């Protein structure tokens with residue numbers, strides 16, 4: 001006997017028309033046809049049922065602050081950093097909490113139930129840290145929020161930043177962050193990577209650094225991050241975020257770097273919406289795309305996730321918490337239009353970031369927590385193509401969000417009354 005059965009589900013791995021049985025908040029059966037009945041039966045009608053979206057790279061302390069204290073007129077990274085500097089002294093804990101909770105509402109509605117957020121720890125008051133620790137507790141029943149201690153102004157460059165970072169970790173922040181390319185010199189950057197990885201190893205924490213977020217082909221901090229992972233036995237616990245300089249690096253060097261990353265168990269996170277808008281800004285033409293080498297990283301056996309990074313903040317005035325929009329952009333920028341490549345883009349916003357965050361009980365299999373999203377699409381590629389409506393979002397077996405199906409009524413002579421954007425299977429084009 002089950003509490004709930006979802007019937008006629010298509011799964012991201014390609015299985016079609018399966019039933020999912022749920023008991024006490026857990027998935028207890030995934031079978032072609034469950035004979036048992038349940039108090040609550042939901043007909044997925046051959047649409048995609050996926051584990052929830054996961055955003056492995058976000059900044060929740062600045063989200064939804066767009067326009068405060070003024071908008072970013074140029075839309076550049078530099079004006080964004082200047083704006084964040086203007087906003088920081090005006091921040092209050094209540095305002096950060098309120099905006100973060102509002103963003104988590106958006107996330108849940110979009111089936112995004114786990115987020116790794118960096119939190120700027122350079123402010124000695126640690127206002128944002130306290131605020132987001134509070135938010136992490138508040139949203140726990142419906143969203144897994146993992147926090148990274150992020151020294152935005154440089155762990156070594158900004159006075160007191162390293163102490164503040166350690167205090168934030170003492171307060172319960174989950175992951176050690178860093179920003180080596182923003183330190184004063186390449187040597188300082190490498191020193192910061194070493195120091196921060198040692199801090200993580202001592203505390204038994206994961207590492208996720210903003211790493212080489214520039215168009216500088218000579219930026220080499222990912223190499224240091226990988227070698228420190230090996231030295232300290234942190235394989236599988238370390239992530240390099242952005243890695244945009246890899247776009248511009250010498251090909252021979254990259255051919256040496258990728259196996260090192262693989263051996264070091266370092267994962268990569270690209271942030272397609274942000275990378276494509278902020279990088280290459282000093283170029284005339286041809287203009288570099290700036291996103292890291294996603295297909296090459298995947299081919300080398302390195303896990304790659306796509307992150308949202310920003311939503312309506314000093315750096316980026318767009319976004320809505322829709323990880324399918326992120327996957328859509330990543331697919332285009334990386335030219336990942338092959339069949340396997342498109343499905344890899346779906347995994348880059350679901351199972352890969354779940355593994356990077358170390359989420360427990362994630363997936364559509366017996367024993368997993370019943371966190372599920374019913375999409376108005378038949379498979380992962382169609383979901384990306386349509387940025388499909390999240391018809392239903394479930395957390396631990398309970399429905400936490402519903403959205404009406406996207407549809408339009410037509411008034412055209414000799415044409416159907418409703419438009420269907422789905423793929424017409426069997427039709428020869």
Ligand code: FE2
Nearest residue numbers: 057059210309
């Ligand atoms: Fe970031």
